Amino acid sequence: MNNSVSNTARLLWAGLRALLVLTVVTGIIYPLAITGVAQGLFNDKANGSEITSNGKVVGSSLIGQAYNLPLKKGQETPEPDLKWFQGRPQNGLGTNSVNTQYKLILSGATNRSGDNGAVDGVCPKDPAKAEEATLCQWVVAAKDAVIKDNSVNGYTVKSVPPDAVTSSGSGLDPDISPAYADIQVHRVAEKNGLPVAQVQKLVDDHTDGRTLGFIGEPTVNVLQLNIALKELVAKS
């Protein structure tokens, strides 16, 4: 009995020593070495791919942000500033937890299912009739808003791409699809007093195709597009 207790103790002691030694290798040397290489070779990327505009840091090319009007008195959720291109909806982690709204970096998805808020297998067409804070309500309301906001000056939005009405996985998606950028062109041109063709060209210039032609999906980086838009407005 005594023997087996001391054997167990010896084994656990060996286990602890193994853990400590390997912690030094994989938990201290390895991350520090990688950090050294990363900071030396890819300084900008290793620190978050910050973007500057007019000498000021305005965010990261990798992290989405909100383009809203300042909060008015008594308002709880800010309204979008329609002068700028808008990113994907920001329903954050939903109501059971903290909402990210692109502000505080607590990343995460809504985790709502495709039938969340559906009645008899369909989403109620009137968002007011759908249950609050369900995927059905969000998507229906977002779609109505996208059509209303962007149908200006005789232009009507015909089809709304899915990324315009759904929240992303991280809640921090920096990109939108080219189709979503395209339907915002008329609105942005009007609000900024720019010719439609000029804004459309801006979107086309900021559209990134798939990597090597087949990896991922085509994207438009909203922050970079808005920075270019701001410069265009300043020039004209």
Next chain:
Amino acid sequence: MSPVLAGVLQMVALIAALALAYRPLGDYMAKVYSSDKHLRVEKWIYKGIGANPNTEMRWPAYLRGVLAFSAVSVLFLYLLQRFQGSLPGSLGFSSIDPDQAFNTAASFVSNTNWQSYYGEQAMGHVVQTGGLAVQNFLSASVGIAVAVALVRGFARSRTGELGNFWSDLVRGTVRILLPISVIAAIVLVACGAIQNFSGIHEVGQFTGGSQQWNGGAVASQEAIKELGTNGGGYFNANSAHPFENPNAFSNLFEIFLILLIPFALTRTFGRMVGSLKQGYAILATMVTIWIGFTALMMWTEFAHHGPAFDIAGGAMEGKETRFGVGASSIFAVATTLTSTGAVDSFHSSFTGLGGGITMLGMQLGEIAPGGTGSGLYGMLIMAIIAVFIAGLMVGRTPEYLGKKIGTREIKFAACYILITPALVLVFTAAAMALPTPGNSMTNSGAHGFSEILYAYTSASNNNGSAFAGLNADTQWFNSTLGLAMLLGRFLPMVFVLALAGSLAEQKPVPATAGTLRTEKPLFTGLLVGAILIITGLTYFPALALGPLAEGLAS
């Protein structure tokens, strides 16, 4: 190019890349675990451990090594979290509560990496890098060690010796996981993954105001997170977070890392048992299931049935624009057919059937290709079951790789395959029967049930992904999921090592005309069938209540 075609081409590119790495890596790993030589750095490590790496261990000794090392690891990681508040480099985060610290310690040591905490709001640099990332390496290395011990059981005869646990642990870490992680981490930084030790800081925004950022050793952890099929994200959004997975290329690269070692281990297996063809038969089984599942997933996600997706015109909820539906589907299948559980898109917001595919993938036992090591030994257990079934059909004592599958062996294999289903179904039933656990659901109805079924499936199979609407940071879920992870990891290992010992003692049986040829396509077909039927019979009733009910309604 249509998104569907782009998805298919990404899958083709992935297969090509894995095929290129298969031979060199598989042969290299066989050499690592067969060589008598020790590297200088390894000799230092053995000195630090105080173990002789040349002592051969029989299965009970090997098992004691695994359990002692893992027990110490759980305790160490638990204490590290409990004392986080007093440690430097913790970004001001407080100590983790006991139930959550237990859950997280069990989770990372069992290669599950289930997370009931929000990474960026709970864990500082010391716990993330010095505790969690370390277990990303070590739990993966333990998994490979156990698989290699089983392979030695097949390869060796008239001995009970399975190798030396300390040597296998150290070699797996130093010679396999570390070098690949170094390369992978640098590739990820080059793509845009962050790697720094800055604290929480504010960064200016376009329209004014600021955004709060966390720094961290993200790229170095991301590399081993995928390579070791761990899956615990630095941030709450896991591989959907742009700082973990910045662009479409890094996404495909991470999927490649997930699948790299589990597939290549079939070559290692073939090498070590002296018949590459046996390895190919196992590989063919894995590939068949993997491609089949990916095709099904792409089909259901592109078809996007579901009330909200019908309105939206696509199943983009919980998916990132840069990945799209195709790459997200490939990732989701790779992560649930292995024990990874990292996500680049949120499974809870997949279509009903898509969510079901992720669950079924885990319920197969994560063997196609499965976790690092655990995938290979899980698949070899299924192969034993398959030869046993074939043996029953012809009325002959089954053999596999020249070893008789007798009463003792089949008992170990049967115990192995019963453990996880028992854990999943009993815990799910208990959670549904009790009044309070259900309060954690975000969605109602069939999907709410799926959230709980998914949680126990994920924990017991050591996956770690979630239908993350479930608020799992409650005492009930932290404790029961923690238990499920530990039992689901270490009980099967007991039977694997016992089986390995029993096989190693046998003398080889010469193959005769009546021997089932386990290197032929016929056997691969039999094995695929056995896996699907056994899993189907076990889980069909539970799946019918959750994902099938949801998927068929829309």
